[in-house]
Structures are given as C-alpha cells and as structure tokens.
Amino acid sequence: MSFSYYGPLCTAVYDLTKPVGHSLGGDIEFYRHYLQRCKGRILEAMSGSGRVLIPLLEAGLKVDGIDYSMDMINSCRSRCMERALPTPELFVADLEKLDLPYRYEAIIIPGGSLLLIQDRQASINVLRNLFQHLEPGGKLVFDLFLPDVTQPSSVETSTVSLPDGDTITVEVKNIEVNLLHQYKVSLIRYEQWHQGSLVATELQQLTLRWYGIEELRLILEHIGFSDIKVYADFNRDQPPTQSNQKFVYEATRRA
DSSP states (O other), X not given: OEEOSSOHHHHHHHHHHSOTTOOSSSHHHHHHHHHTTOOSOEEEETOTTSTTHHHHHHTTOOEEEEESOHHHHHHHHHHHHHTTOOOOOEEEXXXXXXXXXXXXEEEEEOTTGGGGOOSHHHHHHHHHHHHHTXXXXXXXXXXXXXXXXXXXXXXXXXXXXOTTSOEEEEEEEEEEEETTTTEEEEEEEEEEEETTEEEEEEEEEEEEEOOXXXXXXXXXXXXXXXXXXXXXXXXXTOOOOSTTSOEEEEEEEOO
16 A cells, blocks of 8 residues: 555556546647747646646657656656657656756646645745746746635545456545645545455545635745736636636746
C-alpha cells in the first residue's frame, strides 16, 4: 500500500479518464492557439502524463515537461513513443526547488494544477521559480477554478475498467474544508481487482488550495510580473463574473 501523490494506480486511472487530447472546457485548444507563434522553448509545469503536452508537440511546438511524479513522466514518455514523437525533455523535480538548464519563452500550467500545491508559501515559491525560468518578456499562463466546498463530508465512488480486464474502484472522501485558509482535502482510495480478488491498494491525499482573483494578481505583481490579465473560460475578451467559471491568468516577465 502506498500513500502518495500520483502512484501507479492513480496514474492508470488518470490515463484512462483524461487521455491525450482530452480537453477540459477548451483548455487544449486555448493553449495550442495561444502558443502557436512561439519560436522558443515552452515549459508545461505539472505536465502529468501528456494530456496537453502531447497535442502541443503534435502541433509542432517545442515543449518540455516537468512533474513531481515519476509514474506520470514515464507514462508521458511511453505515450510519445506510441505516437512516434521525438521524446521531449521531461524532468522529474520539485517545482519549489526548480533549477532547469533552460529559460523559456512561455510557461503554462493547465488543468488548474497550481491548486494542488497545498501550502500558500510553497505556491508563491513555485511562481517565483517559474518567473526566474522565463526569458525577459516571457509569459506565464495558467488556469484555475474554485473547488466545490458545499458538501464538506461527501463520498463519491466510481469504477474504471483496465485494458487487461482488471477493474480499479475509486472512492473519494472529502475529509476537511478550511474556509479560513482556503483549502479542501480529499482522501482517495484506489483498489485494483483481478477476477474478484483485491490485488493492489493505493491511497492519495489530495489538497486543493484556492485563491481570490485579486489576491493572486497581487502575488504575481509582488513577484515581479507585469501586464497581468485575468479572463474567464479561455476567452481573452471575457472578464470573470461567476464562481463556476475557469479563470485564466496571463503574466509577463519584464524585458
């Protein structure tokens, strides 16, 4: 039994439920269009197993990926090989201690993944490190959402069928909602079943930390970003107006 962020069972479920090219509300189309004029290197932070990264590679963009999970990075490599894509530069590293050999024209964080960093100061440290990895004039672009905190003790279950005939059951239990410090904690149990027998179990504690729109704008300004734009649902002409929208941040490192 493992108690991890993204272990083998979690990665298997992620790969099946969020396959390559699976767009979350238009995010892949947005990032592909936004980045199409980039001539330099692009970094996808918290890139997972390639849901977004691989479509960007297929569009001819030069994209590196970084993730904390070796399982996710290995899955991304395998998916690139299956598609006969040149293997991108993929890094397994902690974003809070980021020290890559490149500087980037653009850095993206799709899928609301910034919310996965539980500690507020750690989030700020990550954003500061990403700032340092941008070229002068480079762009940081990421999207966020507000988690549902209306059912603080709910339990949800689902089942995922694996290609080999095994089944993974997934139980998501909300165990804490902290409105004061703006985070929600869920405990996720993955159980793999083979012909009626339990063969593997994995636990994942998942924390989502949310931010107020102006709060995060001020954080970005304090780090040194300029020309900060915030818009809704991947539409650059639509300001945020509702809590159920996705919020896109676009910030520039001064030249």
